[in-house]
Amino acid sequence: MKMLLEPILFSIVAGLFILLIPKRFRKVAEFFSLITSIYLFISAIRIFFVSPINAGYLYVDGLSRFIVLAIGLFGFLVTLYSMRFMSSYKDVSLYYTYIIWTIGASILAAISNNIILLLVSWGFLGFTLYGLINISGPKAASVSKKTFIIIGGSDSLMILGFGLIWLITKSLNLSDMKIDINTPLAFWAFLLIAIGAFAKAGAMPFHTWIPETAQEAPISVTAFLPASLDKLLGIYLLARLALNVFILNSFTYAILMIVGSITIIAAVMMALVQHDFKKLLGYHAVSQVGYMVLGIGTGNPIGIAGGLFHMLNHAIYKCCLFLSAGNVEYKTKTSELDNLGGLSKIMPITFFTTLVASCAISGIPPFNGFFSKWMIYQGLIEKGKSGGVLWIICLVAAMFGSGLTLASFIKLIHAIFLGTPSKDQRTKSREARNEVSWQMWIPAVILSALCIVFGIFAYKIPLRYFIVPALNTGLSFIGTWPSLKATLFLLIGLAIGVIIYFLGNFKGVRVSESYIGGEQIQEDMRLSGTEFYNTIEEIGLLKFIYKKAESGVFDIYEQGKSIVFGIGGFFQYLHNGILPTYLVWTLLGMIGLFLFFLR
């Protein structure tokens, strides 16, 4: 009990202390927050190795403790990364305060058993998210407001859902609950809490804050909250509901599966046509949530395990992708794919980490993304044994989405690292022909190493220590994937390819300029990756949908805004500012009251 409360209390106190450090002692704030994050990471490891305890308000079981471990890891890596990345920002102690508080509140949310404690830490996370987006100044103000409204609104729905739970069970402890969802009250309670989890993780109707946050907020913030911690917590809550709190029926599972598949397809289609790599990654952060929701929606152990494993993997590779993108942006000062190109020679380490993480997110064996997606597919097939058509549609959506993910990452890799650099990029890279500093590439390298390790040793490390203890039952695989042997074969294949390359036509390779019919090649003529999928935008129906999506028709926030302003506009019209009009309204109201009360 004391061990659980210690890091939370420490993070609050340390955050306040960092807030008090004046701006001149910037190094002190950075150093102290790094020490704090290391301490929090160590306590997270200690919490991970403790045996399951149930201490009233707090409890630790297999599900929550690997979440705590991941929170500690990401907190430490992002703090390390921020030491160099945030150097151009002024108000750095406020930033570190929010980061430290976020780690503490996330740990509290993951280990709290009492629903009020969970709600308090959940709401506090919304507040720190708002503050962290606001760090990048006035241009992020509208985005942070949007985020705050979506997260806060869904939080209020969640409070309503927990209120219904209290009405049903008369208990505030999550561990005591086992609610049958077949009554309407229980169904609405589940749906309302699931909305809170969806908004936090960014599933489809509530996803719109993520791409815009990715565009405006500092990249370290995006890598920290929407890409990793919010996913972990949102899916944690959903898994907790599905595993412990509720006994779901097939209708609820179908809702989850439909939400998941729509999220996968719609977000990946949006990601395909983006020109800003931060926004592209943001849409992928939405799309991958679909897999986790789909995995949990299958309702059988293998699918839920796949969803949880995918959540962990997603946090790892998406954090890695965002940190690598941050390196690129830090070096080139731009996030437009049109202006980039040819960075692989200048930033080899970043290129490597991005490549590994891109392969992982696209589900290429032997990386970790493949393994979890494979488990989710197995869950869907297992679900298909009980009949129905839905699982086929979902399976097709998931596989198709995976292919489109690969397509958009080919575009990303090509546009940033391969391809011909643009003109001003060439002049810029002549000035700085080196990798970013070690604080910035080490986190990305650690995360990409985790991608590889979790993929190759999937049975031995992550499944055995993290995922299976989280479930109450054992796992049984339908297919077989001997990951170690398969990796060996892949490596052998690669090696043979390299040998053939060197033996065969190594001498005969001739590098020449592009030939365009004898014309002189202009300086600005080049193939950036952004044109790859322009044809998709031109197809009739898709063109219509893209246009609608651009104008915010599918954005629940924009729609809500137009409703609120529509009602507000009517009252604004009534408020014409002329005093006699108000007097007339007052008089009419008085007459109405007299008629009502004195009749």
Added chain:
Amino acid sequence: MILYFLCLMLFCVGLYGVLRKRNIVKMIIGLGIMEYAMNLFFVLIGYRFHGRAPIDAKDQNIFNMVDPLPQALVLTSIVIGLAITALVISIAIRIYEKYGTFDITKIKRLKG
């Protein structure tokens, strides 16, 4: 009965002045008219035809007396009305100094 109706008419004239006129001075005059209508109404309620003044004296039988209470109230109300008018006029003067107009529709600071 017709007297009361006329009184109501007078009140409505004042209300019309307050609600419909744009000029602040005219509105104030309307306010004054409403006030007079109220006072008149009060006095009329307490009035009794062919009555006598409620003055108590020795060896006089008091019968058919006018109610003194509304009259006392109305006296007070007139004084208060005077104070209100003075306050409103001073505010109107300040408004004129600030905005340079008596037209109430031109003073739209309330519009959001």
